[in-house]
Amino acid sequence: MKKLLNTLYVTSQGTYLSKDGECVVVRTEDGEKHRFPVHVLDGIVCFGNVLCSPFLLGHCGEAGLAVSFLTERGRFLAGVRGPQSGNVLLRRAQYRLADDPVESARLARAVIAAKVANSRAVLRRCLRDHGDRVHAAAIGRAVSVLDDCAGRLRMPVDMDEARGMEGRAAAAYFEVFGHMILAEDPAFAFGGRNRRPPLDAVNCLLSFVYTLLAHDVRSALEAVGIDPQVGFLHRDRPGRPGLALDLMEEFRPFLADRLVLSLINRAEVRGRGFVRKESGAVFMDDDTRKVVLTAWQKRKQDEVMHPYLKERLPLGLAFHIQARLMARAVRGDLDGYPPFFWK
Amino acid sequence: MLVLVSYDVSFEDEGGKRRLRRIAKVCQDFGQRVQYSVFECVVDPAQWTRLRHRLLEEYDEERDSLRFYFLGKNWQRRVEQHGSGSSYDPETDTLIL
Numbered sequence: 001m002k003k004l005l006n007t008l009y010v011t012s013q014g015t016y017l018s019k020d021g022e023c024v025v026v027r028t029e030d031g032e033k034h035r036f037p038v039h040v041l042d043g044i045v046c047f048g049n050v051l052c053s054p055f056l057l058g059h060c061g062e063a064g065l066a067v068s069f070l071t072e073r074g075r076f077l078a079g080v081r082g083p084q085s086g087n088v089l090l091r092r093a094q095y096r097l098a099d100d101p102v103e104s105a106r107l108a109r110a111v112i113a114a115k116v117a118n119s120r121a122v123l124r125r126c127l128r129d130h131g132d133r134v135h136a137a138a139i140g141r142a143v144s145v146l147d148d149c150a151g152r153l154r155m156p157v158d159m160d161e162a163r164g165m166e167g168r169a170a171a172a173y174f175e176v177f178g179h180m181i182l183a184e185d186p187a188f189a190f191g192g193r194n195r196r197p198p199l200d201a202v203n204c205l206l207s208f209v210y211t212l213l214a215h216d217v218r219s220a221l222e223a224v225g226i227d228p229q230v231g232f233l234h235r236d237r238p239g240r241p242g243l244a245l246d247l248m249e250e251f252r253p254f255l256a257d258r259l260v261l262s263l264i265n266r267a268e269v270r271g272r273g274f275v276r277k278e279s280g281a282v283f284m285d286d287d288t289r290k291v292v293l294t295a296w297q298k299r300k301q302d303e304v305m306h307p308y309l310k311e312r313l314p315l316g317l318a319f320h321i322q323a324r325l326m327a328r329a330v331r332g333d334l335d336g337y338p339p340f341f342w343k
Numbered sequence: 344m345l346v347l348v349s350y351d352v353s354f355e356d357e358g359g360k361r362r363l364r365r366i367a368k369v370c371q372d373f374g375q376r377v378q379y380s381v382f383e384c385v386v387d388p389a390q391w392t393r394l395r396h397r398l399l400e401e402y403d404e405e406r407d408s409l410r411f412y413f414l415g416k417n418w419q420r421r422v423e424q425h426g427s428g429s430s431y432d433p434e435t436d437t438l439i440l
Contacts, residue, residue, distance in 0.1 A: 003387065008438045015440065022372035026440055034440065037373050039390060040433035297438075 005042035007216075009293050010050045011286065013072070017044070019056035038063050043219050045212075047289075048072030058082070066219030073283050076211055079218070087225045094243075094330045098230050105159040107246075107329065107337050108233035112162050113153040114250035114339030116169045120146040121342050122253045123173070126180045126261075135179045145172035162233070177257070178202075183264050187271025197281030201274040204282045205263065205292065209256040210248070212296050217251070218244040220319035224327045247322055254342040255315065259299055263292065308338040345418035346391060346411055348374070348382045348398070353406035362403060369397045377430050383422075385433045 008024065010017065016027045024044070026034040038059065043066040046052065052067065060067050061082015069077045097103045123143050127136060149169040153162065178190035181202065190202040198204040218241050221228040231242025233249070263269045273288035284292070300316030309321065322340055329337035348370055352363040370376070373394045374384030386394060395411070402409050414421050424430065431438070 006433055006438055008440070010440050012440050020371075021368060034431075035371065035375075036433070036438065037371075037375075037384075039373070040385060041438075 006040055007043040007045060007297065008036060008041050009045045009047070009297075011047045011072075011289060011293070013049045016051045016053075017046075017056055018053040019059050024056060038065060041065055042223075043068070043215065045070060045215055052080075064223060066215065066222060068215045070211065073208075076214065079215075081222055090225055090327055090331055091227050093332070094227055094230055097330055098232060098236075101159060104232040105157070105162060108159060109153055109157060109162045110337045110339050111233055111246050111249050112166045112169075113150060114341055115166065115252065116146050116150045116153060118250055118253040118340075118342045119169060119173045119257075120150065122258055123176065123180075125258075130180075130182060133182055135176070139176045139179055142172040142176040145169065166233075173253075180261050181264055183267060185271040187274060188264050197277075197279065197283075199280055200282055201269075201271060201284075202260065202264070204274060204284055205260045205269070206256065208284065208289070208292060209259055209296065210252065212293070213248055213251055213256050214241065214244055216300075216316070217247050217319050217323075220323040221247065221326075223320065224323045226323065226327050226330065243326075247319070247326060250322070250339045250341075251319070255299065259295055263295055268295065304342075307341045307343070344386065344388075344391070344416050345414040345422075346374075346384045346386060346394075347414060348384060348394075349410045349412075350380050350398075350402070351408045352380075352402070355406060358403070359406070362401060362407060365401045366398060366407075366409075369394065369401060375430055375433075377424075377428065383430065 010026070012028060014029065015033075018025050018027065020035065022038050023035040024038060024041070025032055026036075042064070044052075044060065045068045047070050049072075050069075057067060057080050061080065064082070067080040069079070071077060097107070120143055123139050123146070126134060127139055127143070146169050149165045153165055157165070174193050177193075181188050181190055187201050190200065193206070194200075194203050195207050198207045218228045221241075221244055226243065228241040228244040230236060231244075231246040234240065234242035234245040236242060268291055269284075269288050273291075274282050274284050276282050300314060302315050303312050304315050304318065305312055306318065306321060308325065313321065318340055325334065326337055328334045350366055352366065353359055354363075367376075367380075370382035370384065373386055373390065374382045377383050384391075384394060398409055419432065
């Protein structure tokens with residue numbers, strides 16, 4: 001069984017990372033700050049002006065560590081993965097499957113069904129915990145829309161229909177998403193999803209956490225040797241990690257969205273931690289970013305029961321398990337892909 | 344699991360300094376220095392075999408001493424730190440710099 005390893009996030013500007021023996025050495029202007037053996041990590045995420053020596057990158061590639069470069073505000077720039085690895089037969093099987101509209105629709109349907117069910121679980125959990133403080137009727141209506149979508153997704157549907165269900169479910173879900181924000185602070189008013197750039201604090205948080213999720217899911221896919229670019233639901237587009245986006249869908253509601261909600265509702269992030277630029281874009285400041293990263297790392301250590309394997313595992317490992325199950329489904333060892341249903 | 348590695352290297356002969364340096368280097372590859380000649384290494388069994396093998400290659404059986412303490416998987420509650428010096432828990436600390 002794979003172990004949940006740590007991820008190193010480097011947000012201090014002007015940091016230099018290099019390799020010494022088996023260690024990542026972190027240097028700033030004042031000299032060496034830290035060193036970590038590579039084997040305790042499974043990824044490095046660099047924000048903004050962080051330099052990595054080529055030898056460190058090569059070593060990480062060899063050791064299977066994903067290194068991602070993001071802008072200071074968390075937009076993905078590039079990833080370094082080392083030599084192409086894994087099973088070429090698996091990847092060929094994946095491409096054949098992606099070219100087959102019926103099979104792709106089947107996989108896409110599984111992913112969307114899980115996303116819809118997990119979104120519904122998030123709404124229901126909110127009704128259960130804060131039913132008296134939220135607009136229960138509106139959330140209830142959204143739950144029934146999601147119910148309907150989930151029911152239809154139980155039947156075999158084609159790709160367009162599956163996409164339609166996803167759109168309908170997402171619209172209903174984000175319409176009431178703002179109701180789940182209990183903080184009084186007007187900075188956290190939520191009018192709907194927007195991105196590139198995010199126009200309010202909630203969207204800023206959502207986009208940032210989705211980027212962290214994408215990094216983790218993508219490296220899990222790379223680790224099992226499946227091609228993160230060739231998706232089933234998300235069709236090919238240059239530079240887009242389609243399969244990583246597919247696999248992310250089921251995790252978005254309960255991992256990313258709930259994390260954002262609890263950061264706001266527990267007042268761990270404040271309205272003053274966000275800056276508005278002239279363009280209207282909203283970004284978080286350094287301290288807020290650290291709070292979010294810490295919460296994200298802690299959340300990944302929470303233990304959950306895996307719905308398919310019936311085993312307790314840290315949430316952070318679920319990406320790796322799902323990637324492996326996806327590989328098995330692609331290879332035909334499983335009849336279908338069992339997505340992660342959160343309870 | 345956590346293995347605590349501590350060593351004493353004799354400086355009586357010429358090679359002492361070199362052995363000390365090389366042993367420290369091996370330990371550093373696998374763990375963190377918590378005191379001058381004490382390292383905490385969080386390793387899996389395969390990594391531990393490699394670490395042990397490399398240490399036993401470097402030390403001098405006649406003059407030096409190596410001690411390994413096995414603190415197991417639930418080592419967090421078996422370690423206390425007082426006074427100066429800071430360390431991190433590679434498994435659960437959030438590594439944000």
